[in-house]
Amino acid sequence: xxxxxxxxxSWPDPTKLGVDSKSAAVLLNESKETFAGHLKVRSDEINFxxxxxxxxxxxxxxxxxxxxxxxxxxxxxxxxxxIADSLGPNSSxxxxxxxxxxxxxxxxxxxxDLATLQLCNRxxxxxxxxxxxxxxxxxxxxxxxxxxxxxxxxWSTALWESTSWAGPSGLGILAVSKKANWxxxxxxxxxxxxxxxxxxxxxxxxxxxxxxxxxxxxxxxAKIAAINLDIRNYITNNxxxxxxxxxxxxxxxxxxxxxxxxxQLVTTLADKGFAVDSGSACSATNMQPSHVLxxxxxxxxxxxxxxxxxxxxxxxxxxxxxxxxxTVEELRK
Amino acid sequence: METLDCLGxxxxxxxxxxxxxxxxxxxxxxxxxxxxxxxxxxxxxxxARMTGNSVEVIDQKTFEITKSAN
Numbered sequence: 001x002x003x004x005x006x007x008x009x010s011w012p013d014p015t016k017l018g019v020d021s022k023s024a025a026v027l028l029n030e031s032k033e034t035f036a037g038h039l040k041v042r043s044d045e046i047n048f049x050x051x052x053x054x055x056x057x058x059x060x061x062x063x064x065x066x067x068x069x070x071x072x073x074x075x076x077x078x079x080x081x082x083i084a085d086s087l088g089p090n091s092s093x094x095x096x097x098x099x100x101x102x103x104x105x106x107x108x109x110x111x112x113d114l115a116t117l118q119l120c121n122r123x124x125x126x127x128x129x130x131x132x133x134x135x136x137x138x139x140x141x142x143x144x145x146x147x148x149x150x151x152x153x154x155w156s157t158a159l160w161e162s163t164s165w166a167g168p169s170g171l172g173i174l175a176v177s178k179k180a181n182w183x184x185x186x187x188x189x190x191x192x193x194x195x196x197x198x199x200x201x202x203x204x205x206x207x208x209x210x211x212x213x214x215x216x217x218x219x220x221x222a223k224i225a226a227i228n229l230d231i232r233n234y235i236t237n238n239x240x241x242x243x244x245x246x247x248x249x250x251x252x253x254x255x256x257x258x259x260x261x262x263x264q265l266v267t268t269l270a271d272k273g274f275a276v277d278s279g280s281a282c283s284a285t286n287m288q289p290s291h292v293l294x295x296x297x298x299x300x301x302x303x304x305x306x307x308x309x310x311x312x313x314x315x316x317x318x319x320x321x322x323x324x325x326x327t328v329e330e331l332r333k
Numbered sequence: 334m335e336t337l338d339c340l341g342x343x344x345x346x347x348x349x350x351x352x353x354x355x356x357x358x359x360x361x362x363x364x365x366x367x368x369x370x371x372x373x374x375x376x377x378x379x380x381a382r383m384t385g386n387s388v389e390v391i392d393q394k395t396f397e398i399t400k401s402a403n
Contacts, residue, residue, distance in 0.1 A: 280372070281370070297375070297378065
């Protein structure tokens with residue numbers, strides 16, 4: 001379905017009674033079924049969020065009870081740090097420290113704990129190898145992994161972001177397991193999980209995107225893996241004083257260059273046609289270096305984060321790497 | 334011991350200045366760096382790992398750097 005048609009077909013409120021509303025409701029249900037198939041959850045466990053990051057609060061606070069302890073890690077998203085900070089004085093959340101390779105040791109979990117599990121780190125691509133956790137509730141952060149990594153068996157709530165399957169931004173999916181003991185932490189009068197309403201055109205567009213992304217991934221994952229290795233090898237062998245975060249998911253690379261100002265590096269690369277992100281303090285709105293890089297002991301200055309999309313070609317990567325090398329040399333002068 | 338005052342300077346300047354300061358010195362040369370940039374503490378440790386020099390974090394704004402033999 002083309003985008004203009006999506007907007008035409010999905011303007012009515014799917015909860016109303018008119019004919020147009022009924023066809024909008026059909027679109028919504030079809031989209032839910034599509035997501036359920038890819039995310040491997042039941043369609044009635046799916047909730048759409050117009051504010052994807054609200055899902056961290058809904059997914060975590062909804063599972064907390066007076067006798068449960070929040071256990072999270074020092075490479076979790078800052079949204080989770082904020083939730084831990086906002087809990088009352090008697091809650092004493094526990095922050096686990098990642099190893100230098102980014103792995104979390106969950107051995108100390110107690111039966112009543114609520115643990116957060118980040119399937120894949122969005123900066124470094126670190127994939128947690130221990131994914132079956134031994135505690136009452138598990139919030140799964142699947143915002144960076146998308147549908148690359150399956151949910152663990154005992155998930156309670158899980159959060160995805162539409163951008164991870166190249167869908168439109170501004171759409172999150174929060175799944176709440178039917179087995180979970182979840183209570184809405186927001187003021188509410190009915191059983192809806194999010195206050196809503198969420199944009200139906202975005203939902204339909206994202207459902208189309210996840211179908212097409214999944215089909216592409218089958219054919220292109222080997223190419224993405226090969227490009228990842230090419231980039232790592234090139235940087236290690238050709239750009240001195242560089243520091244790569246350990247290899248995790250193939251579509252993500254975090255590389256830092258000593259004595260380089262990241263803001264200048266990112267803007268120079270942008271001028272030359274390459275869009276990269278950075279975890280360095282000078283490029284952050286709060287002027288703090290990336291807490292993930294710091295936790296892993298990776299250099300935070302002169303940092304760039306690369307996302308390797310399906311459409312990227314080997315030729316584009318070759319040009320990028322030559323430009324990167326020349327730019328790093330230039331900025332070090 | 335010499336003191337290198339980088340207070341108020343943002344990353345990557347403090348580490349560039351440290352590298353310049355020790356470049357022509359003999360192994361074992363020590364310098365005390367003052368830096369209040371939030372990236373200095375994690376980055377000096379990473380710099381030491383990458384370059385073989387050593388860093389002692391005295392507090393979050395004071396670092397003792399020793400040049401290595403290589």
